[in-house]
Amino acid sequence: MQLTIYSQQKTTKSMDNILFRASQLGLLMTEARSKSEPLSETTKTYLTEVFIRLKYGREKDIASKYIAKGLAVEEDAITLYSRVTKEYLVKNEQHLRNSWITGTPDIVYGDHVVDIKSSWDIFSFWKSKTSPLDKGYYWQLQAYMWLLDVKKAKLAYCLVNTPASMIDDEKKKYIWKSGITGEDQSAEALEAIEKNMKYDEIPIAERCHVIEIDYNREDIERLIVRIEECRSYIAKTFNL
Amino acid sequence: MSDIVKLPTIGEIYANEGQILKNSALAVILNAEPLPAWVRVHPITKFRYIPIEIVEYLLTRIFSRWRVEILDTKVIANSVAVTVRLHYLDPITGLWDWTDGIGASPMQTNQGAGATDFNQIKSAAVMMAAPAAETFAVKDAAEKLGKIFGKDLNRKDSQAYESLGEIAVRRFTKTEERTAALIQDAETVEDLKKVEPFVTDATYDLFTAKNNEING
Numbered sequence: 491m492q493l494t495i496y497s498q499q500k501t502t503k504s505m506d507n508i509l510f511r512a513s514q515l516g517l518l519m520t521e522a523r524s525k526s527e528p529l530s531e532t533t534k535t536y537l538t539e540v541f542i543r544l545k546y547g548r549e550k551d552i553a554s555k556y557i558a559k560g561l562a563v564e565e566d567a568i569t570l571y572s573r574v575t576k577e578y579l580v581k582n583e584q585h586l587r588n589s590w591i592t593g594t595p596d597i598v599y600g601d602h603v604v605d606i607k608s609s610w611d612i613f614s615f616w617k618s619k620t621s622p623l624d625k626g627y628y629w630q631l632q633a634y635m636w637l638l639d640v641k642k643a644k645l646a647y648c649l650v651n652t653p654a655s656m657i658d659d660e661k662k663k664y665i666w667k668s669g670i671t672g673e674d675q676s677a678e679a680l681e682a683i684e685k686n687m688k689y690d691e692i693p694i695a696e697r698c699h700v701i702e703i704d705y706n707r708e709d710i711e712r713l714i715v716r717i718e719e720c721r722s723y724i725a726k727t728f729n730l
Numbered sequence: 731m732s733d734i735v736k737l738p739t740i741g742e743i744y745a746n747e748g749q750i751l752k753n754s755a756l757a758v759i760l761n762a763e764p765l766p767a768w769v770r771v772h773p774i775t776k777f778r779y780i781p782i783e784i785v786e787y788l789l790t791r792i793f794s795r796w797r798v799e800i801l802d803t804k805v806i807a808n809s810v811a812v813t814v815r816l817h818y819l820d821p822i823t824g825l826w827d828w829t830d831g832i833g834a835s836p837m838q839t840n841q842g843a844g845a846t847d848f849n850q851i852k853s854a855a856v857m858m859a860a861p862a863a864e865t866f867a868v869k870d871a872a873e874k875l876g877k878i879f880g881k882d883l884n885r886k887d888s889q890a891y892e893s894l895g896e897i898a899v900r901r902f903t904k905t906e907e908r909t910a911a912l913i914q915d916a917e918t919v920e921d922l923k924k925v926e927p928f929v930t931d932a933t934y935d936l937f938t939a940k941n942n943e944i945n946g
Contacts, residue, residue, distance in 0.1 A: 565904035572908055573915055578925050580905070666838060669858070677770065 508540065508721055512593030512633035516626025518716050528719045537720055541728050555659075559652055560608045567608045567648040568597065574698040579604070586637040590717045595634040602642035603634045608650060611686055615649040619699045631703045632710060641705040649697040652687035660687065756822050759792060760876025769883065780880040782865050785872045788879060793818040798868055801830070803860065809834040810856060812863040816871035829874045833866025835859040902932055909933045913940050 510518060517536040522529055529537075539550050565581065572579045582598045597604035607627070609615035618624075623645070631643035652660075661680045668676065689697055768784045771777070789796045796818040803812050811834040820827050837855035872879040902910060905928070912925040913936050922941055929937045 565908070569904070569908040569911055573911055576912070576915070576921060576924065578908065578912055578928050669838065669852070669854070677772075 506721075506725075507589065508544065508724065509587055509590065509592045510540070510717060510720070512591055512595075512630045512637070513626075515591065515629035515633055515713065516624075518720055519625070519629055519713065528716075529723055533720065534723070537724050537727075541724055545728075555656065556610045559610055559656060562653045562656065563608050563650045564596075564606070566650040567606045567646075570648045570650050570694055570698055571597075571604070571606060571646050573694050586634075588637060590714060591633050591637065593630070593633050593637055595638065598638060602640055602644060603631070603638055604644045604646055605631055605634065607645065607647050609647055611652075612649060612689065612692075615647060615697070615699070618647045623701055623703075628703065629709075629713070632706060632713070635703075635705040636710050636713075643703045643705070645701040645703060647699040647701075649689055649692070651689060657684055657687045756792075756820070757876075760878055762876075762878050764878050764880060764883075769880070778880070778883040780869070780883070782869060785869050785879060789816075789818065789872065792878075793821060795819040798864075799828075800864065803863075805837075806834065809836045810859040810863045812860065812867045814864060814867040814871055816868060818875075829871045831867045831869070831871025831874070833863045833868070833870055835862035835866065906930060906932045910936055913937050916940055916944065919944060 514536065518533055520530040520532045522531075522533075543549050568579055568581055577599065579597050579599055582595050585592060585594050587593075595603045596606045605627070607618070609618060627645050631645055635641065635643050660683050664679060664683060665676060668679070764780055764784075768780050769778050770781060772779060796816065799815040799817060801813040801815050803810065805811070811832065813830065813832045815828050815830050817826055817828045819825075835858075837859045838852045869880070873881045875881070909925055909928045909930070910933050913922070913929075913933060916922045916925065922937070922944060926937070
C-alpha cells in the first residue's frame with residue numbers, strides 16, 4: 491500500500507484548509523449542550539489551541555506520566571501484541587494525510603490497522619476492559635481506516651512493564667511526599683510501588699485486550715461536515 | 731620483642747581464603763559473611779546494605795562496649811554531612827580502638843522546588859537529615875571493621891555479574907528483542923517462518939537453536 495508523506499503545517503498560510511490530527515478528532519466530535527450551537531465548548535477550546543499552534547508555533551503542554559510511558563514503551567507494547575498474535579509486527583513510521591485529517595497509525599498490517607494503547611498500570615488496563623469504548627479512540631481509528639482505505643481496525647490495550655527510570659521517579663515522589671529519610675522505613679512501600687509497575691509474572695495473553703472496530707462511512711461523512719464547521723469557526727473567530 | 735607481629739608468608743597470603751589472621755578469633759568473626767537475612771537491597775539504588783539496628787546489635791555482641799563520637803557536621807550542597815569516630819573496646823587486647831566514618835543525607839525542599847533552593851527547605855529538613863547522616867556515618871565506620879558489617883557487600887562478583895547481565899540484554903535492540911521473544915515463543919515451523927525474515931546476526935544463534943529444537 492502506498493502511503494502519503496505530508497509536511498506538518500506550521501504557518502498561517504495553511505489556515506484555509508487546516509488538517510486535524512486523528513488523535514484529536516474526538517475533541518471535534520463532542521456534542522454541544524445546545525442544539526442551536528454546532529460546536530461544543532470543548533471543541534472551541536481545542537480549536538483555539540489549534541489556531542495558536544498554527545499561527546504562533548506554540549503547543550499546549552500536555553505532558554503527563556501516562557503519555558510518557560506510552561511513548562517510552564511503544565516498542566515493548568508492539569512486541570507484546572506481536573507475541574499474543576504470533577505475528578511479527580513493525581511500527582509504522584509514515585505520516586498520512588488527506589484533505590481533512592492527518593495521522594500516523596501504529597501498525598498497518600494486512601487488511602487492517604492497529605493502534606496500541608499502553609496502560610499506565612494494571613488498574614487502568616482493567617478499566618479499559620470493562621468500560622465502554624473511548625470515543626476519542628473510536629474517532630482516531632475511524633480516521634486511520636479512512637486514511638488507509640481499510641475497513642477494519644483494532645484497538646489493542648497492552649500492559650507492559652514501566653521503564654526503570656519512571657519507577658524510580660515514582661519512588662522518589664513517594665519519598666519526598668512522605669518525608670521519609672531512613673532507608674529502612676520506606677522499603678516495603680517502595681517494593682509495593684515497583685510491584686505495581688511490573689507485570690512479568692502475568693501471562694502475556696492476560697496483558698493484551700483487543701477491541702475490533704469496523705469502518706463507518708456515515709460517521710466519516712459526519713466528521714467531514716464537522717471539520718468544515720471547525721474551519722469556518724476558526725476563520726470567523728480569529729478573523730482570517 | 732614479644733610484641734613483634736609475625737608476618738604471614740606469601741604462601742599463606744596466596745592460600746588465604748580469609749584465614750590469614752587465623753590466630754585471631756576476632757578477625758575471623760569480623761571477616762565472616764553477614765547472614766543473608768541481615769542484608770537488604772535498597773529499592774532504588776539496588777545497593778545491598780545492613781540496617782543500622784543489625785549493625786548496632788553486632789557492635790554490642792562483638793565488642794560489648796562501643797560509643798560514637800561526632801567529629802564534624804557540615805552542609806555540603808543540599809546535604810548534611812556528618813563525620814563520626816566509632817570507638818570500640820577490643821575484646822582481645824582490652825584496649826579502646828576506633829574507626830572513622832562519614833555519611834550524608836539530603837535536606838528536603840518543598841514540592842516543586844529545586845534541590846538547592848534553600849528558601850524552600852522544609853521546616854523539619856535538618857532535623858531529619860542530620861540524624862540520618864549520622865546513621866550512615868556510623869554504618870560507614872562499622873563497615874571498615876570487616877565483612878560481617880557489610881564491608882564487601884557492593885564490591886562482590888555478584889554486583890559485576892548483574893551489570894554484565896544488563897549489558898547482555900542491551901545488546902538487543904527493541905526490534906531484536908521482539909525477534910528473540912517470537913523465536914522463543916515459537917512452537918511450530920510456521921511460527922518460525924513468520925519471524926525468519928527479521929532474524930539478524932544478533933538473533934541468528936537463537937533462531938538456529940530453536941529451529942533445531944522444533945525439527946528435532
